[in-house]
Amino acid sequence: MTAAGPGGSGRRPGPEEEPQPTVRPTRYRDLAAIVIVATLLGNILVQLTYSSLPSLPVASGVTVGVLAVAEIVGGFVLRRRIERRDGALPVPPLVAARAVLVAKASSVGGAVIAGLWAGVLVHTLPMASVVVAAFRDSIVAGIGLGCAFLLVGAGLWLEHCCRAPDDPDDTDGGVRSGG
Numbered sequence: 001m002t003a004a005g006p007g008g009s010g011r012r013p014g015p016e017e018e019p020q021p022t023v024r025p026t027r028y029r030d031l032a033a034i035v036i037v038a039t040l041l042g043n044i045l046v047q048l049t050y051s052s053l054p055s056l057p058v059a060s061g062v063t064v065g066v067l068a069v070a071e072i073v074g075g076f077v078l079r080r081r082i083e084r085r086d087g088a089l090p091v092p093p094l095v096a097a098r099a100v101l102v103a104k105a106s107s108v109g110g111a112v113i114a115g116l117w118a119g120v121l122v123h124t125l126p127m128a129s130v131v132v133a134a135f136r137d138s139i140v141a142g143i144g145l146g147c148a149f150l151l152v153g154a155g156l157w158l159e160h161c162c163r164a165p166d167d168p169d170d171t172d173g174g175v176r177s178g179g
Contacts (some may be wrong), residue, residue: 026104031111038115046123057136061144064113064151072155079161100162107155114148117141
């Protein structure tokens, strides 16, 4: 029996065992669950505090959209470097790992933000034809919701761009079958 070292359990994979990646692709169902829970919580929060809230600024939703556009552009640049197109410099492994973490955080964060904006919309949209503030807040919430979904997509795109060219396509969303 081997003693556990400072960074491991002491168990080494045998010749028939293949090391498994520690970071799996983001699953769509996980993001959908996050959106649903955040929508419910956001709606409860808005119902309790809407009368005391100031009007929602448009910039609050657009800022997320700007981050999404930056990630989309970064994904294209990173993908070009990973594939070494047109003599591009190789990507250091640590940069790729950090990009994957940013991508995963963006998709999850975008899902939370999308759920919160959806919670605002669920509350304000029925009142939009009667209350002027609710109409304006519905528009802002719609813009925020769209930008948040754009951030989710940008995070998923950046995560896709970080895959090594020789990796097989992961079509099952990180779910391994047969075991």
